[in-house]
Amino acid sequence: MHLAALVEVVEYLGDEQLAHLRLGDAPILAKLPVEQQLEEGRQEQFSVPLSKVLLFDAETEQSLGTAA
Numbered sequence: 001m002h003l004a005a006l007v008e009v010v011e012y013l014g015d016e017q018l019a020h021l022r023l024g025d026a027p028i029l030a031k032l033p034v035e036q037q038l039e040e041g042r043q044e045q046f047s048v049p050l051s052k053v054l055l056f057d058a059e060t061e062q063s064l065g066t067a068a
Contacts, residue, residue, distance in 0.1 A: 001047070001048050001049075001050055001053065001067070002045065002046070002047050003023060003045075003046050003048070004023075004043055004044070004045050004046070005021035005022060005023045005028060005043070005044060005046060006021060006022040006023075006041075006042075006043055006044075007019055007020075007021060007038045007039060007040055007041065007042050007043075007044055008020045008021065008022055008027075008040065008041075009040060010038045010039075010040055012034065014034075015033070015034060016031055016032060016033055016034060017031075017032050017033075017034050017038065018030070018031055018032075019031075019032055019038055021044075021046075030046070049068075050066065050067040050068040051066050051067075051068040052066070053066060053067035053068075054066060054067075055067055
């Protein structure tokens, strides 16, 4: 899956970073390696294997598993 998201906040945690992203109205939190330094306020392209995308029910907040 490929998507473009706005980088809102980046937290560096040593060998990885937490990226707070916005995809339209949806907030997304991504844990990424630090090799690609993200810049806050920029639109970036991301590629994610569907097996790594975790889905949750909006009402119950229970996990629905992966998107694959």
